[in-house]
Amino acid sequence: MDFTLPAQAEAFRAEVRQFLAEHLTADMIAATRDGTIHSPALHRAIAERGWLSGAVPAELGGGGMDPVELCVMLEELQLHQASADALGVAVVTVSVILEHGNEFLQSAAVPRLLAGEALGCFGYSEPESGSDVAAARTRAERDGGDWIINGSKMWTTLAHVADYVLLLTRTDPDVPKHRGLTFFVVPLDSPGIEIQPVETMGTDRSNATFYDDVRLGDEWRLGEVNGGWDVMKTALKYERGIAGGQFPSPPVIEAAVDWARRSRDDGTRPIDDDDVRSRLVQAMIDVEVSRSFAYHTAALASQGVMFGVEGSMTKLFASESYKRHCSWFLDMMGTDGLLTHDDPDAHMDGRIEEHFRHAPVTAIYGGTSEINRNLVAEGWLGLPRSR
Amino acid sequence: MRTRYSEDQQAVSEAFGDLFAREATPEVVRAAEGRGGFDRGLWHKLAAAGAPGMAVPAADGGGASLVDLAVVVYEWGRRIAPVPLVEHAVTARLLCTGAGRGVPRELRDAVVSGDLMATLALRPVSTGGSARLVPAGAVADVVTGLRDGALVLDRSEPPGEARPNTADLPLADRDLSGAAVIATGEAARDAWNAALTEWKALMAVAYTGLASEVLAMGVAYVKQRHQFGVPVGSFQAVQHGLADAATRAEGARLLAFRAVSELDAGHPGGGRLASMALLFGAESARFASDRVLQYHGGYGYSAEYDVQLYYRRAAAWLLQLGEPAAEVARLAEHDLGPKGRAA
Numbered sequence A: 001m002d003f004t005l006p007a008q009a010e011a012f013r014a015e016v017r018q019f020l021a022e023h024l025t026a027d028m029i030a031a032t033r034d035g036t037i038h039s040p041a042l043h044r045a046i047a048e049r050g051w052l053s054g055a056v057p058a059e060l061g062g063g064g065m066d067p068v069e070l071c072v073m074l075e076e077l078q079l080h081q082a083s084a085d086a087l088g089v090a091v092v093t094v095s096v097i098l099e100h101g102n103e104f105l106q107s108a109a110v111p112r113l114l115a116g117e118a119l120g121c122f123g124y125s126e127p128e129s130g131s132d133v134a135a136a137r138t139r140a141e142r143d144g145g146d147w148i149i150n151g152s153k154m155w156t157t158l159a160h161v162a163d164y165v166l167l168l169t170r171t172d173p174d175v176p177k178h179r180g181l182t183f184f185v186v187p188l189d190s191p192g193i194e195i196q197p198v199e200t201m202g203t204d205r206s207n208a209t210f211y212d213d214v215r216l217g218d219e220w221r222l223g224e225v226n227g228g229w230d231v232m233k234t235a236l237k238y239e240r241g242i243a244g245g246q247f248p249s250p251p252v253i254e255a256a257v258d259w260a261r262r263s264r265d266d267g268t269r270p271i272d273d274d275d276v277r278s279r280l281v282q283a284m285i286d287v288e289v290s291r292s293f294a295y296h297t298a299a300l301a302s303q304g305v306m307f308g309v310e311g312s313m314t315k316l317f318a319s320e321s322y323k324r325h326c327s328w329f330l331d332m333m334g335t336d337g338l339l340t341h342d343d344p345d346a347h348m349d350g351r352i353e354e355h356f357r358h359a360p361v362t363a364i365y366g367g368t369s370e371i372n373r374n375l376v377a378e379g380w381l382g383l384p385r386s387r
Numbered sequence B: 001m002r003t004r005y006s007e008d009q010q011a012v013s014e015a016f017g018d019l020f021a022r023e024a025t026p027e028v029v030r031a032a033e034g035r036g037g038f039d040r041g042l043w044h045k046l047a048a049a050g051a052p053g054m055a056v057p058a059a060d061g062g063g064a065s066l067v068d069l070a071v072v073v074y075e076w077g078r079r080i081a082p083v084p085l086v087e088h089a090v091t092a093r094l095l096c097t098g099a100g101r102g103v104p105r106e107l108r109d110a111v112v113s114g115d116l117m118a119t120l121a122l123r124p125v126s127t128g129g130s131a132r133l134v135p136a137g138a139v140a141d142v143v144t145g146l147r148d149g150a151l152v153l154d155r156s157e158p159p160g161e162a163r164p165n166t167a168d169l170p171l172a173d174r175d176l177s178g179a180a181v182i183a184t185g186e187a188a189r190d191a192w193n194a195a196l197t198e199w200k201a202l203m204a205v206a207y208t209g210l211a212s213e214v215l216a217m218g219v220a221y222v223k224q225r226h227q228f229g230v231p232v233g234s235f236q237a238v239q240h241g242l243a244d245a246a247t248r249a250e251g252a253r254l255l256a257f258r259a260v261s262e263l264d265a266g267h268p269g270g271g272r273l274a275s276m277a278l279l280f281g282a283e284s285a286r287f288a289s290d291r292v293l294q295y296h297g298g299y300g301y302s303a304e305y306d307v308q309l310y311y312r313r314a315a316a317w318l319l320q321l322g323e324p325a326a327e328v329a330r331l332a333e334h335d336l337g338p339k340g341r342a343a
Helices: A007-023 A026-034 A040-048 A067-079 A085-100 A103-108 A110-114 A228-242 A250-260 A274-302 A309-338 A347-362 A369-379 B007-023 B026-033 B040-048 B066-078 B085-096 B105-113 B185-224 B236-264 B270-295 B307-319 B324-336
Strands: A120-123 A139-143 A146-154 A164-170 A181-187 A193-199 A205-217 B118-120 B130-134 B142-147 B150-155 B172-175 B180-183
Touching: A007 A040, A007 A067, A040 A085, A067 A228, A067 A250, A067 A274, A085 A103, A085 A110, A085 A120, A085 A164, A085 A181, A085 A228, A103 A110, A139 A164, A146 A164, A146 A181, A164 A228, A181 A205, A181 A228, A250 A274, A250 A309, A250 A347, A274 A309, A274 B236, A274 B270, A274 B324, A309 A347, A309 A369, A309 B236, A369 B236, B007 B040, B007 B066, B026 B307, B066 B085, B066 B185, B066 B236, B085 B105, B085 B118, B085 B142, B085 B185, B118 B185, B130 B142, B142 B185, B150 B185, B180 B185, B185 B236, B185 B270, B185 B307, B236 B270, B270 B307, B270 B324
Parallel strands: A120 A164, B118 B142
Antiparallel strands: A139 A146, A146 A205, A164 A181, A193 A205, B130 B172, B142 B150, B150 B180
């Protein structure tokens, strides 16, 4: 056993830091507050650097960046509060198209996605189905050689800036739910698509997307007819590799330490309080646990071991502890903790307050904590399926 | 970078896993509870297998790495085996490296072989030289400690009897007033701190072994115990409690082995990770044993079921070091600087 990151990965970390020092501006971080959770300039710069194509597995024709280095890149992006959502989505979209897509899709969508010129988004969830994703009801019906799509999707985050949606549809309602699904890559400028914003408690926005007699040629179909569940499994597999989200807490802890070192009116400082010190230490321990999980899954992937439940544990632990940390440090600041970034007195642009509002979604999107606990109970502990 | 056991480590894990499963059964653990928390027969078998001194330098009769030792300690923790493996192994390393080498060769050899059992007084020794509640103090022939800044070693007849305690650990007071000075000054402090750090990292590993075994026990129980006509393990409330415990236990295991690995590599962050791993390992072992006891219902509280053996040790192992809050305070000082000094 050897948990030390290879020198090559540390060298790559330095490279990523240098890149972020050159390309990541305060404006870019602030720009994510307008709800796009995406910075086009940063995304293109990452693509130009070759790190987007690099993150696509080699067996699919991508750069096959070592998973440990990929992990380090995602870690650095998060530590610097650089938005990486679109990056992850693009890598998954490309990977799924390369694995299941026909020649048309591979030539129409992949090069633009890899260049950072086009963005993807996920059309899995619906108003009536979230965790039970295979219950999707959005219909795709044959019309000659074409398909006609009708229905609606929820939480189509990034759709308002994206070019393609990976759309999960129902093509056979008369068979068990997993066997009647088909995927499509749908250009978002197709007639009949409407995108409506879904505002959130955080500064990010999501979307509801509506499909009204959207006509698509069969060339936009991804994978087999009624073979959509296989495509879904592929998408989830690649999402585990690039999901990131293992390092949400360090920017919050950084702000908390900064705040704690300031003097109160009576001259005392929070950082001299035992309970504040104890919580800061606890949060730093949680971060090291998350880091151990992240390096472990990356090392497994690097050795060609396809991990499963470990990914659920990593996400479960990181998001749940992140929520705790945000609450602790919001409390630590007292009334001042309530000031948002619009207020001139907000500490570090209201960072802790903003994270406090953002944190809950991390235990929901990409697999809720409850789903992940189910997966741990079944896949790790061998307990019977409970749903 | 390799976060799984090597083939050799896998073999070590299986060999010692078998040994502990065979020789440190719950019956053995229970029998030792009436006898100072120690089983001499088990200690001899462990010594015959070469475990007590395996991680001293090859020239002294060892040659295994700290990670290799941790692989054995994990199996020890799984069976909460009533022998002071961690205290002894850490003390053996202390006596074979740096300032600790200032002890007679015969004594060192006897500790490495396990003929003499050794321990360390984890908590500060009083100015008069008495060490209270020393781990393995009831049975160890050799006790090391830090007395007035000097590294000292006492070789004397152990009392045999333990102070009655929560987990029936072999805790006993030892008099170090007449202990021989091995080293002084910075060299003594460095050697002592290294040993303490290794104890923390290895106990962190042991804790994750404890957690994994208590979880296995809990899973087996909730699968066979039926209520309302179904296994209680089919209820989501039970599943999610166990899933949270398993997640923390696995995180603790990775952090603990990462700490040991960083210590092995001599990286400066190893000590910090060892403290963190110990605190988190203890907490996750307590959480796991609490969940498993709870899901046993009344039987979990009964003496008859083994979960109570684990529950008590989950609390007790860490407290041999003192107050957990003091360990948190040390980490805070390391990461945040001292209290009460304006930046």
